[in-house]
Amino acid sequence: MADVTSEVQKTAENGAQTQNVAASVIATTPKIKHDFYQTPTNVIITIPLKNMRKEEVHVQTSEKTLNVSAKLPSGNDYSLEVNLAYPIDDKRTEFTVTAFKIEIKLFKKDAIQWMTLDAKNKPQQPPAIMNKSTTGEKTSYPSSSLYRKDWNKVEAEIAKDEKENKEEVDANSIFSQLYKDASDETKRAMNKSYSESGGTVLSMDWNEVSKKKVELQAPDGMEFKKYD
Structure with missing residues (x-):
């Protein structure tokens, strides 16, 4: 009788351990919301995985x-399975991966308004026709959606910031190289002109900058204004 009781206890303990492991896996699986927008011919799905x-x-x-599956940088697995609300031409499916998202481009079989992506949320009423001649290829969102992130705008802003940062780094690199190879007199000229002009003038002529204070010099077509 004791052996039977012991086996029952072991079985119960193993079951509890299995439940704990399963709960741990569920807890560490990331919840990532996907999004979509559409044109008369396409449905574009965005998944914000960096x-x-x-x-x-x-x-x-x-x-x-x-069906989408991916191995995340954290080591976790990402999975998305959707029964689509409307048919697509699956032979033409495309997807791209950027530093900020996965974007999947589906090709509609019919130029209709997708009110949902998932078949389980498909409304009873027939979908509206999306007319290319009146809508063009302007992107559209489901009427139930209040806000959609403009990923193209986000990436454009990031690209702009990266370009500006690169230009600033390049300018600093040029200054460093010039300063490194310059004579002591030239270094004095560079330091004086750059500091007195607020970084708007860089002169290597000590005979010129030593005679007076170097004033701020605005870019062409602009002027500096002082505020109280």
Whole structure:
């Protein structure tokens, strides 16, 4: 009788451990919301996963299904399975991976307004026709959606910041190289002109800058204004 009781206890303990492991896995699985917008011909799905490599992202589609799987930088697995609300031409599915998102481009079989991506949320009423001649290729969002992130705008802003930072780094590199190879007199000229002009003038002629204070010099077409 004791052996039977012991076995029952072990079974119960193993079951509890299995439940704890399962709960731990669920807890560490990231919850990542996907989004979509559309044109008369396409549905574009965005998944905000950062720093992904394309070879670690797998996208499969059929006429009515979408399956996405990926290995995250953290080591976790990401998975998205959707029964699509409307049919697509799965032979034309495309996807891209950037530093900020995965973007999947589905090709509609019919130029209709997708009110939802998932078939389980599909409304009873027939979808509206999206007319290219009146809408062009302007992107559209489901009417239930109050806000959608403009990823193109986000990436454009980031690219602009990166360009400006690069130009600033390049300018600093040039200054450093010139300063390194300059004579002591030239270094004095560079330091004086740069500091007195607020970084708007860089002169290497000590005979010129030593005679007076170097004033701020605005870029062409601009002027400096002082505020109280």
